[in-house]
Amino acid sequence: xKFGLFYEHQLPKPYDGDQWxxxxxxxxxxxxxxxxxxxxQLGFDYIFxxxxxxxxxxxxxxxxxxxxAAASQRTKNIRLGHGIALMPPRYNHPARVAERISTLDLISxxxxxxxxxxxxxxxxxxxxxxxxxxxxxxxxxxxRQCVRMMTETPYPGYEGAYFGMPERNVIPKPLQKPHxxxxxxxxxxETTMVAAxxxxxxxxxxxxxxxxxxERVQQYFELVREECTPIGVAINPSLAVLSxxxxxxxxEEAMAKGVEGTQFFSYSLAYYYNPFTGAKHPPGKGHIxxxxxxxxxxxxxxxxxxxxxxxxxxxxxxxxEDEVQRALWRAAQRGGCIGTPDFIRETxxxxxxxxxxxxxxxxxxxxxxxxxxMESLEKFGKQVLPEFKERHKEHQKWRDGQLAGVDFxxxxxx
Amino acid sequence: xAATNVEKIKDAELRETMATAxxxxxxxDYLGVVRRSGDVYLELLERKPELLAEGGIxxxxxxxxxxxxxxxxxxxxxxxxxxxxxxxxxxxxxxxTYFEFAVDQLVGEGL
Numbered sequence: 001x002k003f004g005l006f007y008e009h010q011l012p013k014p015y016d017g018d019q020w021x022x023x024x025x026x027x028x029x030x031x032x033x034x035x036x037x038x039x040x041q042l043g044f045d046y047i048f049x050x051x052x053x054x055x056x057x058x059x060x061x062x063x064x065x066x067x068x069a070a071a072s073q074r075t076k077n078i079r080l081g082h083g084i085a086l087m088p089p090r091y092n093h094p095a096r097v098a099e100r101i102s103t104l105d106l107i108s109x110x111x112x113x114x115x116x117x118x119x120x121x122x123x124x125x126x127x128x129x130x131x132x133x134x135x136x137x138x139x140x141x142x143x144r145q146c147v148r149m150m151t152e153t154p155y156p157g158y159e160g161a162y163f164g165m166p167e168r169n170v171i172p173k174p175l176q177k178p179h180x181x182x183x184x185x186x187x188x189x190e191t192t193m194v195a196a197x198x199x200x201x202x203x204x205x206x207x208x209x210x211x212x213x214x215e216r217v218q219q220y221f222e223l224v225r226e227e228c229t230p231i232g233v234a235i236n237p238s239l240a241v242l243s244x245x246x247x248x249x250x251x252e253e254a255m256a257k258g259v260e261g262t263q264f265f266s267y268s269l270a271y272y273y274n275p276f277t278g279a280k281h282p283p284g285k286g287h288i289x290x291x292x293x294x295x296x297x298x299x300x301x302x303x304x305x306x307x308x309x310x311x312x313x314x315x316x317x318x319x320x321e322d323e324v325q326r327a328l329w330r331a332a333q334r335g336g337c338i339g340t341p342d343f344i345r346e347t348x349x350x351x352x353x354x355x356x357x358x359x360x361x362x363x364x365x366x367x368x369x370x371x372x373x374m375e376s377l378e379k380f381g382k383q384v385l386p387e388f389k390e391r392h393k394e395h396q397k398w399r400d401g402q403l404a405g406v407d408f409x410x411x412x413x414x
Numbered sequence: 415x416a417a418t419n420v421e422k423i424k425d426a427e428l429r430e431t432m433a434t435a436x437x438x439x440x441x442x443d444y445l446g447v448v449r450r451s452g453d454v455y456l457e458l459l460e461r462k463p464e465l466l467a468e469g470g471i472x473x474x475x476x477x478x479x480x481x482x483x484x485x486x487x488x489x490x491x492x493x494x495x496x497x498x499x500x501x502x503x504x505x506x507x508x509x510x511t512y513f514e515f516a517v518d519q520l521v522g523e524g525l
Contacts (some may be wrong), residue, residue: 197510
């Protein structure tokens with residue numbers, strides 16, 4: 001199994017203030033670069049960085065290509081993932097995405113992972129004028145054309161439903177041939193099955209349990225073998241899932257340092273993706289962290305549908321039926337990887353047994369301190385990661401077996 | 415069809431409908447896939463009235479769980495939900511989303 005870090009660049013407002021400290025965003029990004037540099041030295045395999053817009057406090061990561069470019073110059077081996085680039089053309093013209101992905105691939109010596117998606121928050125869809133009911137269709141069209149731009153000389157031009165352009169040679173071309181590994185954000189199981197059928201990696205943001213991951217892995221590879229029609233030139237048969245990481249000497253210390261950040265991650269995500277709160281967010285004036293802190297801990301769960309209160313309205317300890325709500329509910333629990341190295345190892349062994357390719361950790365979230373994140377990364381990187389890295393060859397053999405008979409060209413970093 | 419969960423659907427009629435939807439997916443009839451997926455989800459809600467009986471937000475979530483990618487479910491008051499079409503052309507990824515959702519729901523509810 002491989003390991004990655006996932007960055008939203010969360011920045012809660014100070015509880016007692018209306019706005020952030022003037023240096024807060026600067027420090028947030030510089031600290032994150034330090035974390036990525038350490039992760040690279042420790043042998044982490046990936047960072048994946050989101051693209052979100054206008055989601056104050058939840059994600060100050062609107063220009064991931066800039067951050068990843070900076071990271072590329074401070075690291076040697078870690079792969080640089082868009083997790084994900086927003087593909088509907090009103091967010092990003094497909095030619096501009098192709099140019100940026102290729103340039104990043106060149107300056108990083110071929111370390112780019114091209115994650116794609118569409119987002120679902122009203123703040124973003126409304127902000128850029130992307131109709132919700134068309135976002136997936138726009139994603140599919142733009143992604144298909146973007147890959148052609150990276151691989152065809154010249155790109156012959158296109159007139160589609162959501163964008164068009166004349167014949168042009170879109171340059172530069174990426175270093176990885178035919179193109180960097182393709183991924184799609186999969187917050188629902190359905191999208192994992194879309195990924196398999198299109199030959200894309202599935203960036204699972206649903207906090208799946210090991211047994212669920214096992215079922216998805218099996219079905220995913222069956223679909224790759226039997227029903228795949230690649231969206232690109234090369235397929236990237238890969239599954240990644242998300243978990244929260246805080247690795248400390250004792251469970252108590254890990255909980256104290258890690259749980260609030262995990263809960264804020266879920267709370268702020270639920271806030272923006274809930275149509276009753278996210279669509280009504282007052283830009284520049286809201287204070288999500290204050291709302292979070294002022295809500296009693298057991299009632300915060302209602303936001304995700306876990307305590308019979310709030311908009312979810314579910315019974316205590318009953319997981320929500322809707323997959324996205326369920327993911328938020330789970331993420332707000334202790335989290336799979338908040339604890340001692342032994343606790344985390346035991347958890348990860350279950351995912352390894354399920355043949356999961358990659359575990360991606362949310363390390364930075366909420367008000368977690370930079371120093372705590374660095375210590376946690378170091379502890380995990382030295383005490384847990386090496387044995388999984390050692391066994392990855394066995395996983396690769398299993399994976400080769402799954403892909404036996406698949407005739408498509410493969411470009412995957414697993 | 416080993417790669418899908420269609421065989422896990424217990425009800426023969428519903429299984430046949432989703433098998434037909436799967437065939438339509440392979441043949442590029444994406445509207446047909448969405449139509450059949452919508453039909454079986456409405457059938458599920460009709461056969462399992464308890465899913466909407468509680469009313470309020472849980473019932474609303476049951477309606478809104480159905481993907482809203484050009485076809486969606488709407489419900490007036492306590493009436494039975496209906497399928498509303500925003501358009502009649504669908505992409506591959508949209509069709510797969512509706513198909514997988516419908517199959518998962520049927521299997522999950524033991525039908």
